[in-house]
Amino acid sequence: MSTRATAKKTMNRIELLDKGVSILTDAGFEEAKTDAMLLMEYICGADRNELFLHGDVEVTGEMEEAFLRAVEKRLTHIPVQHITGVQNFMGLDFKVSDKVLCPRQDTEILVEEVMRIGLDSMDILDMCTGSGCIILSLLRFSHACRGVGVDISEEALEIARANAEALGLDAEFVRSDLFANLKEGQFDIIVSNPPYIRTEVIDTLMPEVRDHEPHIALDGDEDGLVFYRRICQEGYDRLRAGGMIFFEIGYDQADDVRKIMEKSGFDHIEIVKDYGGNDRVAYGVKN
Numbered sequence: 001m002s003t004r005a006t007a008k009k010t011m012n013r014i015e016l017l018d019k020g021v022s023i024l025t026d027a028g029f030e031e032a033k034t035d036a037m038l039l040m041e042y043i044c045g046a047d048r049n050e051l052f053l054h055g056d057v058e059v060t061g062e063m064e065e066a067f068l069r070a071v072e073k074r075l076t077h078i079p080v081q082h083i084t085g086v087q088n089f090m091g092l093d094f095k096v097s098d099k100v101l102c103p104r105q106d107t108e109i110l111v112e113e114v115m116r117i118g119l120d121s122m123d124i125l126d127m128c129t130g131s132g133c134i135i136l137s138l139l140r141f142s143h144a145c146r147g148v149g150v151d152i153s154e155e156a157l158e159i160a161r162a163n164a165e166a167l168g169l170d171a172e173f174v175r176s177d178l179f180a181n182l183k184e185g186q187f188d189i190i191v192s193n194p195p196y197i198r199t200e201v202i203d204t205l206m207p208e209v210r211d212h213e214p215h216i217a218l219d220g221d222e223d224g225l226v227f228y229r230r231i232c233q234e235g236y237d238r239l240r241a242g243g244m245i246f247f248e249i250g251y252d253q254a255d256d257v258r259k260i261m262e263k264s265g266f267d268h269i270e271i272v273k274d275y276g277g278n279d280r281v282a283y284g285v286k287n
């Protein structure tokens with residue numbers, strides 16, 4: 001048989017992308033287009049502008065196979081970020097794995113609220129840092145601040161350190177159960193996106209989250225509030241006078257978290273909504 005007869009017709013980038021979109025759409029994936037695009041960017045090593053601008057470039061057989069393998073993984077509800085290994089947050093690329101919570105767009109509101117106070121030469125503590133996306137974004141977009149990120153998971157801290165290095169940022173990462181191993185010293189800001197899902201709700205989360213993200217980063221115990229209590233109680237003395245505490249909260253936790261903050265002595269408590277209109281951030285001041 002001649003090679004001509006057996007040679008498979010090669011596809012260009014747009015055709016391959018479209019194939020991925022229709023496979024995922026047929027399987028009922030709501031974000032089929034975004035998912036396929038992220039996988040395509042990853043496989044081709046090109047961003048979406050480049051992909052569209054040169055959409056007629058033919059892909060190699062290897063690229064096609066790699067892309068279709070990635071789409072197949074996605075079909076089993078592995079999060080796209082676990083396939084590509086990265087998640088963009090605040091315009092920065094963060095390395096992720098199944099050992100850290102994937103940075104969420106909603107959490108950008110938390111970072112933006114902290115940034116609004118004007119960060120200059122401050123000591124910032126990120127409690128439950130995970131991938132490090134919060135503290136590293138804050139360091140990247142502020143002036144002369146010092147940052148400490150704490151997590152109980154050494155595997156998470158390895159990712160956070162790799163992210164700091166990749167972004168050329170200097171943060172200290174400490175393994176500790178909240179404040180237990182954290183050396184003496186006070187901060188101007190404590191920021192935290194702690195685990196806040198009620199234990200009984202975890203089984204009802206989408207498979208991408210339930211089956212692939214670390215439960216240790218999600219589970220806020222029976223009432224979802226245990227970390228707010230502990231961080232407020234233990235964190236109060238770790239803040240300088242006039243220092244501020246910022247939390248990400250669940251959409252239905254504003255009242256509870258406000259009470260917890262008041263009980264620990266915080267003042268001027270404010271709740272901020274995300275772009276979806278849900279309560280998302282709570283912050284307060286130590287007078």
Ligand code: GLN
Pocket residue numbers: 101104193194195196197209217218219
């Ligand atoms: N917002 C996350 C989710 O929806 C939960 C984050 C957390 O527990 N800190 O899965």
